[in-house]
Amino acid sequence: MTNNPMTPGIVPGRLPAETYRENFADLHPPYDAHEARVAADRCYFCYEAPCIQACPTSIDIPLFIRQIQAGQPQAAAGTILEQNILGGMCARVCPTETLCEEACVREAAEGKPVEIGRLQRYATDALMAAGEHPFTRADSTGKRVAVVGAGPAGLACAHRLAMHGHEVVLYDARPKPGGLNEYGIASYKAVDGFAQAEVAWLMRIGGIEMVQGQALGRELTLDGLAAEYDAVFLGIGLSGVNALGAEGDDGAGVSDAVDFIAELRQAEDLATLPVGRNVVVIGGGMTAVDAAVQAKLLGAESVTILYRRGREKMPASGFEQDLAASKGVRILAHAMPVAVHGAEIECEYTEDGPDGLTGTGERFRLPADQVLRAIGQRLEGAPAGLALDGGKIRVEGPGRTSRKGVWAGGDCATGGDDLTVTAVAEGRDAAEDINATLC
Amino acid sequence: MADLTTDFVGIKSPNPFWLASAPPTDKEYNVVRAFKAGWGGVVWKTLGLDPHIVNVNGPRYGVVYGADRRVLGLNNIELITDRPLEVNLREIKQVKRDWPDRAMVVSLMVPCEEWAWKEILPKVEETGADGIELNFGCPHGMSERGMGSAVGQVPEYIEMVTRWCKQNTRMPVIVKLTPNITDIRFPARAAYAGGADAVSLINTVSSITSVNLDTMSPEPSIDGKGSHGGYCGPAVKPIALNMVAEIARDVETLDLPISGIGGITTWRDAAEFLALGAGTVQVCTAAMTYGFKIIDEMTRGLSDWMDGKGYASVADVVGRAVPNVTDWQYLNLNYVTKARIDQELCIKCGRCFAACEDTSHQAIWMKEGRVFEVNDAECVACNLCVDVCPVEGCITMEELAPGVTDPRTGRVIAAEYANWTTHPNNPAAKAAE
Ligand SMILES: Cc1cc2nc3c(=O)[nH]c(=O)nc-3n(C[C@H](O)[C@H](O)[C@H](O)COP(=O)(O)OP(=O)(O)OC[C@H]3O[C@@H](n4cnc5c(N)ncnc54)[C@H](O)[C@@H]3O)c2cc1C
Ligand SMILES: Cc1cc2nc3c(=O)[nH]c(=O)nc-3n(C[C@H](O)[C@H](O)[C@H](O)COP(=O)(O)O)c2cc1C
Ligand code: SF4
Numbered sequence A: 001m002t003n004n005p006m007t008p009g010i011v012p013g014r015l016p017a018e019t020y021r022e023n024f025a026d027l028h029p030p031y032d033a034h035e036a037r038v039a040a041d042r043c044y045f046c047y048e049a050p051c052i053q054a055c056p057t058s059i060d061i062p063l064f065i066r067q068i069q070a071g072q073p074q075a076a077a078g079t080i081l082e083q084n085i086l087g088g089m090c091a092r093v094c095p096t097e098t099l100c101e102e103a104c105v106r107e108a109a110e111g112k113p114v115e116i117g118r119l120q121r122y123a124t125d126a127l128m129a130a131g132e133h134p135f136t137r138a139d140s141t142g143k144r145v146a147v148v149g150a151g152p153a154g155l156a157c158a159h160r161l162a163m164h165g166h167e168v169v170l171y172d173a174r175p176k177p178g179g180l181n182e183y184g185i186a187s188y189k190a191v192d193g194f195a196q197a198e199v200a201w202l203m204r205i206g207g208i209e210m211v212q213g214q215a216l217g218r219e220l221t222l223d224g225l226a227a228e229y230d231a232v233f234l235g236i237g238l239s240g241v242n243a244l245g246a247e248g249d250d251g252a253g254v255s256d257a258v259d260f261i262a263e264l265r266q267a268e269d270l271a272t273l274p275v276g277r278n279v280v281v282i283g284g285g286m287t288a289v290d291a292a293v294q295a296k297l298l299g300a301e302s303v304t305i306l307y308r309r310g311r312e313k314m315p316a317s318g319f320e321q322d323l324a325a326s327k328g329v330r331i332l333a334h335a336m337p338v339a340v341h342g343a344e345i346e347c348e349y350t351e352d353g354p355d356g357l358t359g360t361g362e363r364f365r366l367p368a369d370q371v372l373r374a375i376g377q378r379l380e381g382a383p384a385g386l387a388l389d390g391g392k393i394r395v396e397g398p399g400r401t402s403r404k405g406v407w408a409g410g411d412c413a414t415g416g417d418d419l420t421v422t423a424v425a426e427g428r429d430a431a432e433d434i435n436a437t438l439c
Numbered sequence B: 001m002a003d004l005t006t007d008f009v010g011i012k013s014p015n016p017f018w019l020a021s022a023p024p025t026d027k028e029y030n031v032v033r034a035f036k037a038g039w040g041g042v043v044w045k046t047l048g049l050d051p052h053i054v055n056v057n058g059p060r061y062g063v064v065y066g067a068d069r070r071v072l073g074l075n076n077i078e079l080i081t082d083r084p085l086e087v088n089l090r091e092i093k094q095v096k097r098d099w100p101d102r103a104m105v106v107s108l109m110v111p112c113e114e115w116a117w118k119e120i121l122p123k124v125e126e127t128g129a130d131g132i133e134l135n136f137g138c139p140h141g142m143s144e145r146g147m148g149s150a151v152g153q154v155p156e157y158i159e160m161v162t163r164w165c166k167q168n169t170r171m172p173v174i175v176k177l178t179p180n181i182t183d184i185r186f187p188a189r190a191a192y193a194g195g196a197d198a199v200s201l202i203n204t205v206s207s208i209t210s211v212n213l214d215t216m217s218p219e220p221s222i223d224g225k226g227s228h229g230g231y232c233g234p235a236v237k238p239i240a241l242n243m244v245a246e247i248a249r250d251v252e253t254l255d256l257p258i259s260g261i262g263g264i265t266t267w268r269d270a271a272e273f274l275a276l277g278a279g280t281v282q283v284c285t286a287a288m289t290y291g292f293k294i295i296d297e298m299t300r301g302l303s304d305w306m307d308g309k310g311y312a313s314v315a316d317v318v319g320r321a322v323p324n325v326t327d328w329q330y331l332n333l334n335y336v337t338k339a340r341i342d343q344e345l346c347i348k349c350g351r352c353f354a355a356c357e358d359t360s361h362q363a364i365w366m367k368e369g370r371v372f373e374v375n376d377a378e379c380v381a382c383n384l385c386v387d388v389c390p391v392e393g394c395i396t397m398e399e400l401a402p403g404v405t406d407p408r409t410g411r412v413i414a415a416e417y418a419n420w421t422t423h424p425n426n427p428a429a430k431a432a433e
Helices: A017-023 A033-041 A050-054 A061-069 A073-083 A087-093 A105-110 A116-129 A152-163 A194-203 A222-228 A257-266 A286-297 A318-326 A420-438 B028-037 B085-098 B114-125 B155-168 B185-193 B234-248 B267-275 B285-290 B294-309 B351-358 B384-388
Strands: A144-148 A167-172 A208-212 A231-234 A254-256 A278-282 A302-306 A330-332 A335-341 A344-353 A356-367 A370-373 A406-408 B006-008 B011-013 B017-019 B041-047 B061-065 B071-076 B103-108 B131-135 B173-176 B198-201 B205-207 B210-212 B217-219 B229-232 B258-261 B278-283 B337-341 B364-367 B371-374 B395-399
Touching: A033 A061, A033 A116, A050 A061, A061 A073, A061 A116, A073 A087, A073 A116, A087 A116, A087 A194, A087 A420, A116 A194, A144 A152, A144 A222, A152 A167, A152 A194, A152 A208, A152 A231, A152 A420, A222 A231, A231 A420, A254 A257, A257 A286, A257 A370, A278 A286, A278 A356, A286 A302, A286 A318, A286 A370, A302 A335, A302 A356, A318 A330, A335 A356, A406 A420, B006 B278, B011 B103, B017 B294, B028 B041, B028 B085, B028 B294, B041 B085, B071 B234, B071 B285, B085 B103, B085 B114, B103 B114, B114 B155, B131 B155, B155 B173, B155 B185, B185 B198, B185 B234, B198 B234, B229 B234, B234 B258, B234 B267, B258 B267, B267 B278, B267 B294, B278 B285, B285 B294, B337 B371, B337 B384, B351 B364, B351 B384, B384 B395
Parallel strands: A144 A167, A144 A231, A167 A208, A231 A406, A254 A370, A278 A302, A278 A370, A302 A330, B017 B041, B017 B278, B041 B103, B103 B131, B131 B173, B173 B198, B198 B258, B258 B278
Antiparallel strands: A335 A344, A344 A356, B006 B011, B061 B071, B071 B229, B205 B229, B210 B217, B337 B395, B364 B371
């Protein structure tokens, strides 16, 4: 350890080696068998359970928990994966506090929901540890489908298509598959290379050819794919980043939070990752929280999230805000950046008025060796000829775009929240629709 | 402060809570710990003649769990004491001398021959014990040798052995009954006829708790084989309560004192046994599961409840509920209730709906937004929704007042009591009036 949290500038190695290990350990450690049994016992097996309705992939939650109760976690995993092939990742990254667990009747009863996410992880881990892949392919249909983007949407789509007997070619621009599971999700949510392990496990269905380093708009064109394949699915996510529009926001210390996280996710040794002494993150969503928390865990002395609206409007859930607070991140609401001056950021307070959000005129400065932009991602490189809506590919029903034979899902398409689980649901449903159309 | 002391067939104890004859009472060490903890008395682990029996050397117990691994039922294949008679007698004598205010009852099981009883009774009497309990209940192992429930299932044997004991000792004789019979009144009447001072019940219920699906052996498994055992704990309480009540209201045994046993886990269980006619209660599984300290909750709980109800002594409680135990044919068919769901307390799990919908009445509506309401026109008041609701007090039964029309039957509810014996659908009905 050459540096410490007080070292000025953006430098690596602010912490002792073992502290990195501790800081980036599993956020929710896996249940052991006893914990799982106790947690599972709390499920009431509700009628038409609200949690099922709250899950974008509609996993039969009471059934899988009952299977855990009855001593068959692997069978429980089958129930989960039937609906959500990335049930393992979703168990780790879903904001359950705003999905299934929020709907749990025990949340209403006691303010303590059944811990569905952790039980889901218990089941899916058991299955993967046993090295099982419980799905098989139908007889070959002879149809070929191109899936562009190997993130959650593309993977779910490809797996379901393969199950139905189609041949799938899965293209991705990046060197590793998984999309944001590999490059975006906070590292304490998916430890020990889980994203890659899950993709490898998913590929065991067979019938999916993975082609890396090929991008739509670079090596590939939509017309070309449409001509070559019986159907095309686009799951290209949101690779562009919104600009800040503050003076000096192209300075040396300013970068995109998603890039900061991607670099962190790919780092072999966290001690080599540079981080500022005083970090300011601009934004209020999951990306802002993840970037801020991880900057703090890398040893930054102070980390501030600057959010221009009131805290209650933050897209990040209460749980995530609390997580940030518990790690020592300060959340400064009703404040926006005006200009970046070297190692300082100039900000202005805001207020909600009749004409929307406006600056109050009162300004202040914060020390900021490093400024991370996290004010949203946007679709980049949407193929020409597809109708867009609000900057996303417009889809109807199960992912049908304006072009016949082309489907889209996940973050790049309209509808649904930008969440892993939503991407999985959309990829799966599009696959079902493609299958129905082709057969 | 309620007076918890009891005088049961001349056996006095500071409270009605005795430990049943079982492992918690099989040696001085345990019994002294129990008395220190506050137990009112013990029935010493059943003694037999030497050479003392042996137990299996593998697992003796099997279990049925509720949620959170709560023990609901326990099964055992253990036999009577496996220590020499003389050792037990010496310890009994010592403990009785050291704890004169506690009830010391000695459980006995010897062959069904008079000489055997004549041999053991004076030895027990010599210890200064307060009474004996005849173990006619053990359903496993000993029964294969013509003892335990093999005696308890034949009323003539019960009467005969009870009489031998009454003739050969001055100690009060309590006859412990087995539930593994068709009608508990017959063995109780036999004990009464033989001169028993009291009966105690129940002993354990013949059972297999589970099967190991890998080895295909019943549990507890002894080298791949299992034998039926005796079942006890909370799961058997309803069986025991009914049997106690049957004896308490049987005209032939109305004045036969009862020591109630079976699944007693809290003061409330104990109070229920007392209300159905038990003069004392005995506890085994709860002590085996949680240790002797539960006696604090039991004595305090019973005392508080009695204070709240204005019962000055245990005797005031004993038998209070017996007059209300009746036959089905005498139940009031003009008592009409309907389920009511408190929307404030409802957590919207829908279990009431699933239960009612799939259990033939279809009397609960599931409305927009998971609002559950009872359809009085279908509700037969079965109570299932109340039973399955996870929130206590959320679903209750409301009585419909006389004069109101029951929307299910379309009939105006009559104020007067009317039962099956006079019902028009009863072919054997006596004409009303
Ligand atoms: C920092 C961060 C943290 C997040 N944390 C969570 C979380 O905790 N929980 C949660 O539920 N959601 C979280 N999300 C959101 C979640 O990651 C996304 O909603 C989800 O990954 C969307 O899946 P997708 O398949 O649509 O897109 P992506 O995961 O973005 O995958 C798109 C794939 O397409 C590829 N691609 C892009 N353009 C092209 C092209 N032109 N040609 C070929 N391939 C292309 C990319 O390389 C990528 O592999 C987070 C997002 C971010 C940015
Ligand atoms: C392990 C075990 C051993 C028992 N041994 C005897 C015994 O030796 N003599 C006897 O009369 N009853 C014996 N019983 C029965 C108990 O005394 C009691 O009647 C029965 O367990 C029901 O009470 P409970 O539900 O409180 O356990 C035994 C019970 C258990 C669990
Ligand atoms: S009491 Fe029975 S019939 Fe009536 S609503 Fe409840 S479950 Fe249905």
